[in-house]
Amino acid sequence: MISSILPTYNRAPLSFVSGEGSWLEAKDGRRFLDMGAGIAVNALGHANPDLVAALTQQAGKIWHLSNLYEIPEQTALADALVANTFADTVFFTNSGTEACELAVKMVRKYWFDKGQPERIKILTFSGAFHGRSSAAIAAVGTEKMTKGFGPLLPGFEQLEFGDHDALTKAMQDPTVAAVIIEPVQGEGGIRTVPDQCLKGLRDLCDETGALLVADEVQCGVGRTGKLFAHEWSGISPDIMMVAKGIGGGFPLGAVLATETAASGMVAGTHGSTYGGNPLGCAVGLKVLQTIAEPAFLDEVNRKAGLLRQKLEGLVAAHPDVFEEVRGSGLMLGLKTKPGAAKVVQAGYDAGIMVVPAAQEVVRLLPALNITDEDINEALARLDQAARAVAAA
Template sequence: MSNLYTVEGQEQVAKRLCELTFADRVFFCNSGTEAVELAIKAARRYHHSRGDISRNQIITLEGGFHGRTLGALAATGRDEYLKGFEPRNPGFLQVPFGDFEELESAVSEQTAGILLEPVQGEGGVRTIPCSYIRRVRELCDRHNVLMLLDEVQTGIGRTGRLFGYEESGVVPDIVAVAKGLGGGFPVGAVLATESVGIAMQPGSHGSTFGGNPLAMSVAKVVLDIVSAPAFLERVRMASIRLRKQAELLVSMYSLAFDGVTGAGLLVGLRCIPPVREVVNMLYEQKLLCVPAGNNVLRLVPPLTVSDDEIDDAMRKIARVGKAICDMSVKRRKSLTDAAV
């Protein structure tokens, strides 16, 4: 079954997403990279439908990650992901992370949209300040540019709010979501305002499996659970516990860790030794973590994580931190002895 036909579940989930967010229209797909691809298409189509066909460039931030299809890779713009898949798709421009003046100067008559992640996961679990996001919204309004948010990782409760953009108080034009929306089942979606959504007329996009009945049944239950105020409050309390313990580890094991980044239950622990070595040591402790950019260890527990599970995980990270510090001290002593 495809979206050529009415799927009752799609209507129910789309209505719920619109009730919970800024959105007037929703299109369903199967993954985060598909959602980002559609977000890019929708931004270009919006301007094209108004006769401004020159507005086709998307500006993104260095360090971002938007997916592994060719359009999403071009939006990401990082050589390590593009190597071997050249030529890079045109129509994308990256500016330095956090440098608003560079972003402002990059906006031109060719700019269709600015695409941001509220927290850069792959880029080192770097949080974009709310003040920056608000300035981006003002910049977009001033130049008739669309604001696109990639909430594939931050959406559906990860930051302690249903969506990461809520913290800043802005109203985006397009938001790409996936991952958490299916609670483990493949599903993605693009949320858009009416003015953007109406530009995507029948035939301009499609998906055979996007929004299939099973995916919609899952997404409906996930939204009912995660959007509950008590659930989101629990996520916020868990994130406070996790962050405090991570900051304590930094103070205790300064030869292993030197900073904490992120938001909600998306936390980064910046490492002194190569992060992949830390990941492997934690694997031996039966704790699964993943690396991120800037030598950051990414901690992304399930939203249902308990206090006991947080405490257990941090004890294991503490053991690794102590082992790293002990090895560093021994190495320094050996070097000193050798010099003497």
């Protein structure tokens, strides 16, 4: 008999009743150090008092307003995002998947309005993950994501990650409308696009007119030590997809764009019932105000250096379990030898939560305000997990 919850997840047999900071307490009383943060969502930890206050204060006023009306909280967050990024305008969604849908629509409407409706092709890269909607799975194109869900939305071409020659050749196609890229791939195994490659991609887009779309759903909002990961390369995208960390745990996403890239999206071309609701925007504004502070980002980078140094030591101590450390900031991965699933399970036994990814990598995506003490505790528990895997 099917369960009351559609069985699309292979869930761990863990159920949590409370959380605080980087810690979760299970129903049986066990405490777990959460180094996954809900897959980079709980950017300021569990039950953050500032976010709780922002949410409850707004909840006492207005929960929901249709986008038929002005929403002051939405305007405040949009203004803050514009002030802190390349963007001129923002559309709020509830998730990264919805952000991807709008980004695709925005790209194609841009070229349609420019009188070049044939420019519909969007280039993407192997290992990418942009969500599970029809457009997002077509963008990725892997059998794992698309099998059984055809016919797929046309107009996407997948290129091999890091194949510069293939990219240069593909960009010469006059039907190319845009390129979508994650500055750091999350689901793909914590693979960072080198700064020079992002600069080269920006140059190719400028030469051909193609729009550059950055998917910063997982790597954005302070995760790499800059407010957004593309900033490390000194380039700016035309469109950016944001979600996860921006809501600090509240479902919130956004598409940020330049005025030019967004020029086709006029009244009636897109909408959302819940996107930009007062609750989400009130929490999102507090998240952004906290993380965008230079002192906060300085601390992210300091903690990232500390964590990476300790992880390098862990790899050296357990060469039979780990191969290397990957990533940037507090978006780090451990490439495993016996398999990510074994390390994740051993982590549960040791009271630490990490997240599996492709290429047998386990992700460490802790709260950006994790303490030094919790970093030290995380390494002790990862060491315990590694020893258990080695002994199995």
